[in-house]
Amino acid sequence: MRILTGLQPSGKLHIGNYFGAMQPAVQLQDQGDAFYFIADYHAMTTMENAATHRENVKNLAIDFLACGLDPEKATIFRQSDVPEVNELAWILSTVCPMGLLERAHSYKDKVAKGFDANHALFAYPALMAADILLYDAELVPVGKDQKQHLEITRDLAGKINDRFGEGTLVVPEVQIKENTAVVPGLDGQKMSKSYHNTLPICPPDTMTQKQVRKLVMKVKTDSTPVEDPKPTEGSIVIDLYKLFASEADVEKMIADHQAGGIGYGDFKQRLFDAYWEYFAPIRAKRAELENNLDYVNQVIAQGAEKARAESTKVLDRVRKAVGLR
Numbered sequence: 001m002r003i004l005t006g007l008q009p010s011g012k013l014h015i016g017n018y019f020g021a022m023q024p025a026v027q028l029q030d031q032g033d034a035f036y037f038i039a040d041y042h043a044m045t046t047m048e049n050a051a052t053h054r055e056n057v058k059n060l061a062i063d064f065l066a067c068g069l070d071p072e073k074a075t076i077f078r079q080s081d082v083p084e085v086n087e088l089a090w091i092l093s094t095v096c097p098m099g100l101l102e103r104a105h106s107y108k109d110k111v112a113k114g115f116d117a118n119h120a121l122f123a124y125p126a127l128m129a130a131d132i133l134l135y136d137a138e139l140v141p142v143g144k145d146q147k148q149h150l151e152i153t154r155d156l157a158g159k160i161n162d163r164f165g166e167g168t169l170v171v172p173e174v175q176i177k178e179n180t181a182v183v184p185g186l187d188g189q190k191m192s193k194s195y196h197n198t199l200p201i202c203p204p205d206t207m208t209q210k211q212v213r214k215l216v217m218k219v220k221t222d223s224t225p226v227e228d229p230k231p232t233e234g235s236i237v238i239d240l241y242k243l244f245a246s247e248a249d250v251e252k253m254i255a256d257h258q259a260g261g262i263g264y265g266d267f268k269q270r271l272f273d274a275y276w277e278y279f280a281p282i283r284a285k286r287a288e289l290e291n292n293l294d295y296v297n298q299v300i301a302q303g304a305e306k307a308r309a310e311s312t313k314v315l316d317r318v319r320k321a322v323g324l325r
Protein backbone atom coordinates (compact mmCIF):
# COMPACT_ATOMS: atom_id res chain seq x y z
CA MET A 1 0.00 0.00 0.00
CA ARG A 2 1.29 3.46 -0.91
CA ILE A 3 0.90 5.96 1.95
CA LEU A 4 1.57 9.67 1.61
CA THR A 5 1.30 12.80 3.70
CA GLY A 6 2.87 16.27 3.80
CA LEU A 7 3.36 19.04 6.32
CA GLN A 8 4.00 22.70 5.61
CA PRO A 9 7.19 24.38 6.79
CA SER A 10 5.11 27.38 7.84
CA GLY A 11 6.38 27.61 11.44
CA LYS A 12 7.17 25.48 14.45
CA LEU A 13 5.54 22.06 14.37
CA HIS A 14 2.81 21.80 17.01
CA ILE A 15 0.99 19.06 18.86
CA GLY A 16 -1.95 19.26 16.43
CA ASN A 17 0.43 18.37 13.60
CA TYR A 18 1.85 15.62 15.75
CA PHE A 19 -1.40 13.87 16.60
CA GLY A 20 -3.20 14.68 13.34
CA ALA A 21 -0.47 13.72 10.89
CA MET A 22 2.93 12.86 12.33
CA GLN A 23 2.01 10.08 14.74
CA PRO A 24 -0.19 8.27 12.18
CA ALA A 25 2.63 8.66 9.64
CA VAL A 26 5.11 7.05 12.03
CA GLN A 27 2.71 4.17 12.64
CA LEU A 28 1.94 3.68 8.94
CA GLN A 29 5.56 3.57 7.79
CA ASP A 30 5.63 -0.03 9.06
CA GLN A 31 2.53 -0.95 7.12
CA GLY A 32 3.31 0.08 3.59
CA ASP A 33 5.43 2.05 1.19
CA ALA A 34 5.33 5.52 2.71
CA PHE A 35 6.11 8.90 1.14
CA TYR A 36 6.35 11.88 3.50
CA PHE A 37 7.18 15.36 2.30
CA ILE A 38 7.95 18.90 3.36
CA ALA A 39 5.39 21.04 1.56
CA ASP A 40 7.62 24.01 0.80
CA TYR A 41 5.69 25.20 -2.28
CA HIS A 42 2.52 25.28 -0.18
CA ALA A 43 4.19 27.26 2.60
CA MET A 44 5.06 29.93 0.03
CA THR A 45 1.37 30.89 -0.01
CA THR A 46 1.84 32.44 3.44
CA MET A 47 5.63 32.92 3.62
CA GLU A 48 7.40 35.86 5.29
CA ASN A 49 10.76 35.91 3.53
CA ALA A 50 13.30 33.57 1.93
CA ALA A 51 15.57 33.27 4.97
CA THR A 52 12.73 32.29 7.32
CA HIS A 53 11.39 29.91 4.70
CA ARG A 54 14.74 28.15 4.40
CA GLU A 55 15.06 27.93 8.18
CA ASN A 56 11.54 26.48 8.47
CA VAL A 57 12.32 23.81 5.86
CA LYS A 58 15.46 22.80 7.76
CA ASN A 59 13.56 22.67 11.03
CA LEU A 60 10.78 20.55 9.59
CA ALA A 61 13.29 18.08 8.15
CA ILE A 62 14.80 17.73 11.64
CA ASP A 63 11.32 17.40 13.17
CA PHE A 64 10.39 14.61 10.75
CA LEU A 65 13.34 12.55 11.93
CA ALA A 66 13.03 13.53 15.61
CA CYS A 67 9.39 12.45 15.62
CA GLY A 68 10.34 9.02 14.34
CA LEU A 69 10.02 9.05 10.57
CA ASP A 70 12.64 6.58 9.42
CA PRO A 71 14.46 6.98 6.09
CA GLU A 72 15.06 3.22 6.05
CA LYS A 73 11.32 2.67 5.92
CA ALA A 74 9.88 5.78 4.28
CA THR A 75 10.79 8.16 1.47
CA ILE A 76 11.30 11.55 3.10
CA PHE A 77 11.58 14.43 0.66
CA ARG A 78 11.02 18.09 -0.10
CA GLN A 79 8.12 18.98 -2.39
CA SER A 80 10.16 21.40 -4.51
CA ASP A 81 12.78 18.74 -5.25
CA VAL A 82 10.18 17.31 -7.64
CA PRO A 83 9.07 20.47 -9.51
CA GLU A 84 7.10 18.28 -11.97
CA VAL A 85 4.33 18.34 -9.38
CA ASN A 86 3.45 21.74 -10.83
CA GLU A 87 2.82 20.19 -14.23
CA LEU A 88 0.37 17.70 -12.75
CA ALA A 89 -1.27 20.53 -10.79
CA TRP A 90 -1.78 22.34 -14.10
CA ILE A 91 -3.30 19.29 -15.73
CA LEU A 92 -5.64 18.88 -12.76
CA SER A 93 -6.53 22.58 -12.87
CA THR A 94 -7.93 22.08 -16.36
CA VAL A 95 -10.65 19.79 -14.97
CA CYS A 96 -11.12 21.67 -11.68
CA PRO A 97 -14.36 23.66 -11.52
CA MET A 98 -14.00 27.13 -9.98
CA GLY A 99 -16.84 26.32 -7.60
CA LEU A 100 -14.81 23.57 -5.93
CA LEU A 101 -12.07 26.05 -5.04
CA GLU A 102 -14.50 28.79 -4.08
CA ARG A 103 -16.06 26.49 -1.50
CA ALA A 104 -12.74 25.49 0.12
CA HIS A 105 -12.86 26.30 3.86
CA SER A 106 -9.10 26.48 4.26
CA TYR A 107 -8.81 29.33 1.73
CA LYS A 108 -11.71 31.22 3.27
CA ASP A 109 -10.26 30.76 6.79
CA LYS A 110 -6.83 32.04 5.83
CA VAL A 111 -8.24 35.08 4.06
CA ALA A 112 -10.47 35.76 7.08
CA LYS A 113 -7.30 35.64 9.22
CA GLY A 114 -5.76 38.42 7.15
CA PHE A 115 -3.57 36.52 4.66
CA ASP A 116 -3.44 37.95 1.12
CA ALA A 117 -5.94 36.29 -1.17
CA ASN A 118 -3.25 35.35 -3.71
CA HIS A 119 -3.87 32.96 -6.56
CA ALA A 120 -1.61 30.26 -5.10
CA LEU A 121 -3.59 30.19 -1.86
CA PHE A 122 -6.79 29.89 -3.88
CA ALA A 123 -5.38 27.14 -6.11
CA TYR A 124 -3.81 25.29 -3.17
CA PRO A 125 -6.18 22.29 -3.40
CA ALA A 126 -5.12 21.61 -7.02
CA LEU A 127 -1.45 21.50 -6.03
CA MET A 128 -2.29 19.38 -3.02
CA ALA A 129 -4.19 16.96 -5.27
CA ALA A 130 -1.10 16.78 -7.49
CA ASP A 131 1.11 16.06 -4.44
CA ILE A 132 -0.97 13.02 -3.69
CA LEU A 133 -1.77 11.80 -7.19
CA LEU A 134 1.81 12.15 -8.48
CA TYR A 135 2.83 9.25 -6.22
CA ASP A 136 -0.16 6.95 -6.78
CA ALA A 137 -0.95 7.35 -3.06
CA GLU A 138 -3.67 5.01 -1.80
CA LEU A 139 -3.92 6.20 1.81
CA VAL A 140 -3.45 9.74 3.14
CA PRO A 141 -3.35 10.26 6.94
CA VAL A 142 -4.36 13.86 7.84
CA GLY A 143 -6.22 15.99 10.38
CA LYS A 144 -9.88 16.80 9.82
CA ASP A 145 -9.09 20.25 8.40
CA GLN A 146 -7.80 18.44 5.29
CA LYS A 147 -10.94 16.36 4.73
CA GLN A 148 -12.36 18.71 2.14
CA HIS A 149 -9.04 18.95 0.28
CA LEU A 150 -8.96 15.16 0.09
CA GLU A 151 -12.47 15.14 -1.31
CA ILE A 152 -11.35 17.60 -3.96
CA THR A 153 -8.36 15.34 -4.73
CA ARG A 154 -10.62 12.32 -5.20
CA ASP A 155 -12.97 14.38 -7.30
CA LEU A 156 -10.21 15.61 -9.63
CA ALA A 157 -8.70 12.13 -10.01
CA GLY A 158 -12.17 10.83 -10.92
CA LYS A 159 -12.64 13.57 -13.51
CA ILE A 160 -9.28 12.78 -15.15
CA ASN A 161 -10.10 9.07 -15.21
CA ASP A 162 -13.57 9.70 -16.69
CA ARG A 163 -12.16 11.89 -19.39
CA PHE A 164 -8.85 10.22 -20.25
CA GLY A 165 -9.30 6.62 -19.21
CA GLU A 166 -9.70 4.56 -16.03
CA GLY A 167 -6.41 3.95 -14.28
CA THR A 168 -4.83 7.22 -15.36
CA LEU A 169 -4.76 8.24 -11.69
CA VAL A 170 -5.16 6.29 -8.45
CA VAL A 171 -8.07 7.59 -6.34
CA PRO A 172 -6.78 7.78 -2.72
CA GLU A 173 -8.52 7.03 0.57
CA VAL A 174 -8.26 9.40 3.54
CA GLN A 175 -7.46 8.35 7.10
CA ILE A 176 -8.66 10.70 9.85
CA LYS A 177 -8.34 9.48 13.45
CA GLU A 178 -11.53 10.46 15.29
CA ASN A 179 -9.99 11.32 18.68
CA THR A 180 -7.23 13.50 17.27
CA ALA A 181 -9.05 14.86 14.23
CA VAL A 182 -8.98 18.46 15.50
CA VAL A 183 -6.56 19.29 18.30
CA PRO A 184 -7.70 22.58 19.83
CA GLY A 185 -5.32 25.52 20.12
CA LEU A 186 -4.69 27.57 23.28
CA ASP A 187 -7.62 29.80 22.31
CA GLY A 188 -10.00 26.96 21.43
CA GLN A 189 -9.84 27.36 17.65
CA LYS A 190 -8.11 24.61 15.62
CA MET A 191 -4.43 24.68 16.57
CA SER A 192 -2.62 26.11 13.51
CA LYS A 193 0.86 27.40 12.86
CA SER A 194 -0.62 30.46 11.25
CA TYR A 195 -3.07 31.22 14.08
CA HIS A 196 -0.39 31.73 16.75
CA ASN A 197 -2.28 29.50 19.18
CA THR A 198 0.07 26.54 19.25
CA LEU A 199 1.88 24.39 21.72
CA PRO A 200 5.12 23.32 20.04
CA ILE A 201 6.32 19.71 19.97
CA CYS A 202 9.83 21.04 20.55
CA PRO A 203 10.06 24.68 21.62
CA PRO A 204 12.62 26.83 19.80
CA ASP A 205 16.06 27.22 21.42
CA THR A 206 15.16 30.79 22.29
CA MET A 207 12.34 29.61 24.55
CA THR A 208 12.90 28.41 28.13
CA GLN A 209 10.85 25.71 29.85
CA LYS A 210 9.37 28.46 32.00
CA GLN A 211 8.14 30.31 28.91
CA VAL A 212 6.55 27.14 27.53
CA ARG A 213 4.80 26.61 30.87
CA LYS A 214 3.48 30.17 30.55
CA LEU A 215 1.98 29.21 27.18
CA VAL A 216 0.11 26.33 28.79
CA MET A 217 -1.13 28.70 31.49
CA LYS A 218 -2.72 30.74 28.65
CA VAL A 219 -5.07 27.89 27.65
CA LYS A 220 -8.55 29.40 27.57
CA THR A 221 -10.84 28.51 30.50
CA ASP A 222 -14.05 29.99 31.90
CA SER A 223 -14.22 32.05 35.07
CA THR A 224 -15.69 29.47 37.48
CA PRO A 225 -14.43 30.32 41.00
CA VAL A 226 -11.89 27.94 42.58
CA GLU A 227 -14.33 26.44 45.07
CA ASP A 228 -17.04 25.58 42.50
CA PRO A 229 -17.36 22.46 40.28
CA LYS A 230 -16.05 23.13 36.78
CA PRO A 231 -17.50 22.12 33.42
CA THR A 232 -15.79 19.15 31.79
CA GLU A 233 -17.55 19.19 28.41
CA GLY A 234 -15.71 21.40 25.94
CA SER A 235 -12.83 21.99 28.35
CA ILE A 236 -9.69 22.65 26.32
CA VAL A 237 -7.50 21.71 29.29
CA ILE A 238 -9.12 18.27 29.53
CA ASP A 239 -9.18 17.74 25.77
CA LEU A 240 -5.45 18.45 25.54
CA TYR A 241 -4.68 16.44 28.68
CA LYS A 242 -6.33 13.38 27.10
CA LEU A 243 -3.62 13.38 24.42
CA PHE A 244 -0.81 12.85 26.92
CA ALA A 245 -2.16 11.39 30.14
CA SER A 246 -3.10 7.85 31.15
CA GLU A 247 -6.78 6.94 31.37
CA ALA A 248 -6.57 6.93 35.18
CA ASP A 249 -5.05 10.43 35.24
CA VAL A 250 -7.73 11.71 32.86
CA GLU A 251 -10.46 10.25 35.08
CA LYS A 252 -8.90 11.93 38.10
CA MET A 253 -8.71 15.25 36.26
CA ILE A 254 -12.41 14.98 35.34
CA ALA A 255 -13.42 13.96 38.90
CA ASP A 256 -11.43 16.89 40.33
CA HIS A 257 -13.18 19.28 37.95
CA GLN A 258 -16.56 17.98 39.08
CA ALA A 259 -15.70 18.09 42.78
CA GLY A 260 -14.69 21.76 42.88
CA GLY A 261 -12.09 23.21 45.25
CA ILE A 262 -9.21 23.07 42.77
CA GLY A 263 -8.33 26.01 40.51
CA TYR A 264 -7.52 26.01 36.81
CA GLY A 265 -3.87 26.85 37.56
CA ASP A 266 -3.48 23.45 39.18
CA PHE A 267 -5.12 21.65 36.22
CA LYS A 268 -2.92 23.50 33.77
CA GLN A 269 0.18 22.54 35.75
CA ARG A 270 -0.84 18.88 35.39
CA LEU A 271 -1.35 19.45 31.69
CA PHE A 272 2.07 21.05 31.35
CA ASP A 273 3.80 18.22 33.24
CA ALA A 274 2.15 15.51 31.13
CA TYR A 275 2.92 17.34 27.88
CA TRP A 276 6.51 18.10 28.82
CA GLU A 277 7.25 14.50 29.77
CA TYR A 278 5.50 13.09 26.70
CA PHE A 279 7.75 14.92 24.26
CA ALA A 280 11.02 14.58 26.23
CA PRO A 281 12.42 11.82 23.97
CA ILE A 282 11.58 13.80 20.82
CA ARG A 283 13.25 16.92 22.25
CA ALA A 284 16.37 14.90 23.00
CA LYS A 285 16.45 13.36 19.52
CA ARG A 286 15.98 16.79 17.99
CA ALA A 287 18.92 18.26 19.90
CA GLU A 288 21.08 15.40 18.59
CA LEU A 289 19.98 15.99 14.99
CA GLU A 290 20.65 19.75 15.26
CA ASN A 291 24.30 18.77 15.53
CA ASN A 292 24.13 16.39 12.62
CA LEU A 293 22.78 18.46 9.77
CA ASP A 294 24.88 16.61 7.20
CA TYR A 295 22.88 13.50 7.95
CA VAL A 296 19.58 15.40 7.69
CA ASN A 297 20.60 16.86 4.32
CA GLN A 298 21.64 13.45 3.09
CA VAL A 299 18.24 11.97 4.02
CA ILE A 300 16.45 14.69 2.05
CA ALA A 301 18.75 14.28 -0.97
CA GLN A 302 18.18 10.53 -1.06
CA GLY A 303 14.45 11.02 -0.60
CA ALA A 304 14.40 13.38 -3.58
CA GLU A 305 15.90 10.70 -5.80
CA LYS A 306 13.40 8.07 -4.75
CA ALA A 307 10.49 10.49 -5.09
CA ARG A 308 11.64 11.53 -8.56
CA ALA A 309 11.88 7.93 -9.73
CA GLU A 310 8.27 7.32 -8.72
CA SER A 311 6.88 10.63 -9.98
CA THR A 312 8.46 10.18 -13.41
CA LYS A 313 6.54 6.94 -13.94
CA VAL A 314 3.21 8.46 -12.95
CA LEU A 315 3.69 11.69 -14.85
CA ASP A 316 4.66 9.84 -18.05
CA ARG A 317 1.47 7.79 -17.77
CA VAL A 318 -0.62 10.94 -17.28
CA ARG A 319 1.10 12.87 -20.09
CA LYS A 320 0.40 10.06 -22.52
CA ALA A 321 -3.20 9.73 -21.39
CA VAL A 322 -4.00 13.44 -21.78
CA GLY A 323 -2.21 13.76 -25.14
CA LEU A 324 0.88 15.70 -24.08
CA ARG A 325 3.12 12.92 -25.46
Ligand code: ATP
Nearest residue numbers: 008010016017020021142143182183191192193194
Ligand atom coordinates in the same frame (compact mmCIF):
# COMPACT_ATOMS: atom_id res chain seq x y z
P1 ATP B 1 -0.92 26.38 8.58
O1 ATP B 1 -1.54 27.23 9.67
O2 ATP B 1 0.27 27.02 7.94
O3 ATP B 1 -1.94 25.87 7.59
P2 ATP B 1 -1.12 23.98 10.11
O4 ATP B 1 -0.78 24.13 11.53
O5 ATP B 1 -2.56 23.93 9.73
O6 ATP B 1 -0.32 25.11 9.33
P3 ATP B 1 -0.37 22.09 8.08
O7 ATP B 1 1.05 21.99 7.66
O8 ATP B 1 -1.32 22.87 7.23
O9 ATP B 1 -0.40 22.68 9.57
O10 ATP B 1 -0.96 20.64 8.29
C1 ATP B 1 -0.11 19.51 8.42
C2 ATP B 1 -0.92 18.34 8.90
O11 ATP B 1 -1.30 18.54 10.27
C3 ATP B 1 -2.24 18.13 8.13
O12 ATP B 1 -2.45 16.74 7.99
C4 ATP B 1 -3.28 18.71 9.03
O13 ATP B 1 -4.55 18.10 8.86
C5 ATP B 1 -2.70 18.37 10.39
N1 ATP B 1 -3.18 19.33 11.41
C6 ATP B 1 -2.94 20.65 11.43
N2 ATP B 1 -3.52 21.22 12.50
C7 ATP B 1 -4.16 20.21 13.18
C8 ATP B 1 -4.93 20.16 14.36
N3 ATP B 1 -5.16 21.25 15.09
N4 ATP B 1 -5.43 18.95 14.76
C9 ATP B 1 -5.19 17.83 14.03
N5 ATP B 1 -4.46 17.83 12.90
C10 ATP B 1 -3.94 19.00 12.47
Ligand code: MG
Nearest residue numbers: 008145192193
Ligand atom coordinates in the same frame (compact mmCIF):
# COMPACT_ATOMS: atom_id res chain seq x y z
MG1 MG C 1 -3.06 24.02 7.62
